[in-house]
Amino acid sequence: MEQPAGGAEPDGAAAGAAPSGDESPEELDRPLPEGVRRKVVALCSDAFGGLTVAELPGQLRQYARFTPTRRARFGGNAMAAALAGDAVFRQRVGERLAAAEPEMAAALESGSPPAAADPVDVAAAAYVLRPPGWVKLVAAAGEEAERADAERAGDEARRELERLRDELAAAKALTRTETERLRADLDAARKEADVLHRKLRSALSDVKRGEAALRKAAAETEAVRAEGAAQVSAAESETRRVRARLAEAESAVESSRRASREGRSVADMRLRLLLDTVLESAQGLRRELALPPASGRPADLVEAVEPGRMSPKDIAARALSATDPALLDQLLALPQTHLVVDGYNVTKTGYPTMPLEKQRLRLLGGLSLLAAQSGAEVTCVFDGAELAAPVLLAPPRGVRVLFSKPGVTADELIRQLVRAEPSGRPVVVVSTDREVADGVAAAGARPVASALLLKRLSRS
Numbered sequence: 001m002e003q004p005a006g007g008a009e010p011d012g013a014a015a016g017a018a019p020s021g022d023e024s025p026e027e028l029d030r031p032l033p034e035g036v037r038r039k040v041v042a043l044c045s046d047a048f049g050g051l052t053v054a055e056l057p058g059q060l061r062q063y064a065r066f067t068p069t070r071r072a073r074f075g076g077n078a079m080a081a082a083l084a085g086d087a088v089f090r091q092r093v094g095e096r097l098a099a100a101e102p103e104m105a106a107a108l109e110s111g112s113p114p115a116a117a118d119p120v121d122v123a124a125a126a127y128v129l130r131p132p133g134w135v136k137l138v139a140a141a142g143e144e145a146e147r148a149d150a151e152r153a154g155d156e157a158r159r160e161l162e163r164l165r166d167e168l169a170a171a172k173a174l175t176r177t178e179t180e181r182l183r184a185d186l187d188a189a190r191k192e193a194d195v196l197h198r199k200l201r202s203a204l205s206d207v208k209r210g211e212a213a214l215r216k217a218a219a220e221t222e223a224v225r226a227e228g229a230a231q232v233s234a235a236e237s238e239t240r241r242v243r244a245r246l247a248e249a250e251s252a253v254e255s256s257r258r259a260s261r262e263g264r265s266v267a268d269m270r271l272r273l274l275l276d277t278v279l280e281s282a283q284g285l286r287r288e289l290a291l292p293p294a295s296g297r298p299a300d301l302v303e304a305v306e307p308g309r310m311s312p313k314d315i316a317a318r319a320l321s322a323t324d325p326a327l328l329d330q331l332l333a334l335p336q337t338h339l340v341v342d343g344y345n346v347t348k349t350g351y352p353t354m355p356l357e358k359q360r361l362r363l364l365g366g367l368s369l370l371a372a373q374s375g376a377e378v379t380c381v382f383d384g385a386e387l388a389a390p391v392l393l394a395p396p397r398g399v400r401v402l403f404s405k406p407g408v409t410a411d412e413l414i415r416q417l418v419r420a421e422p423s424g425r426p427v428v429v430v431s432t433d434r435e436v437a438d439g440v441a442a443a444g445a446r447p448v449a450s451a452l453l454l455k456r457l458s459r460s
Helices: 011-017 034-050 058-063 068-074 076-085 087-100 102-110 119-129 134-289 312-316 325-332 343-350 356-374 410-420 434-442 450-459
Strands: 338-342 377-382 399-403 427-430 446-448
Touching (some): 034 119, 058 076, 087 102, 119 134, 325 446, 338 343, 338 410, 356 377
Parallel strands (some): 427 446
16 A cells, blocks of 8 residues: 655545555556656646645645746656655545546546547546556557657658658759769860860970071071171271371371471561561550440441340230240240249149148149249249248248238239339239239239149149
């Protein structure tokens, strides 16, 4: 007879759970099927809610406060062991199961379980309630579960076989495709190799012909070199012979000159004495008469119309285009020309994307070269009204660099420079600003566009 694990029930309750008389209790000869065991544990976990802590076996009391899901997860083994070894606890779980599923309990007690019920549920209820013949019900459920597992395994095996067959067919198709492609590549490689072999044979033939031509050319060169050496040797011999004859001729000429000088020495002496006398007499007469140096020339007495001097306006009237750099060269060729450049107007026309410092350095470098080439006076004016401090700059040779004062624009400074020049001096102002050009033109200066100076500097 089984004894309760927790000792919560009297012996009479335990005796009521055991078979009476000489009947032997039914026992399983194998472990519970896994599906039946999980269902039994779930039934036991659900029955916890209707039992007090005192009614639970000692090893299960620690799971009393768990939820049914956590209880089944963490206390499954302990609950299965308690159901198998504690008849009183199993009877209490059976009572909760009979109260929850009375139809199932009545059918099991009558020995005819429901035909539509799940065999696993029937086996789990039979294991807990222990009606007559429960071992057979559990065994039948295990066999049914094994058969279902076998069927599932067979289905899975068939599906896996079909998948492997599909993969094999795909691999064969891929292999055929890849084989055909490789064969095509091999044929193409063979054809290409044949073409390369033919080209190689042709190249080797060309190399052999080239080597033969090179040997022939080397032989001809050697023959020409030998012939040239012979000609050089003959020319050197002829040169030495000519030099000897030239030395003899020069010696004869020198002898002849020496004889001629000796023959004329007396006549030359008398002529030199007479020339000295005449020169001294003329100098004495000039000192005595106090004659001034002659400043006039006979051609100055001939009446004619003299040409006028060219001005910047005359230069502008020539047939040169206003964008031709030669026009600027003609203007700078005038005597004492002063070139005034509107600095930022030129740099922002030619290279506006550069920083201002690099714009100034590039322009001043070009103006320095232009001043050295033309000899003209060059002044470059920059707008200094926006500067917080003076710019540190070493002006290049031949270029005057000026920044306008605060409150004074570069345009006004350029007009002041033009007004400061004397009337008649050629002054050329480089600026595309129409107001500046009109103002300096009214003051007598010649304005030119910034693009003209940029073209001239790019030509330097």
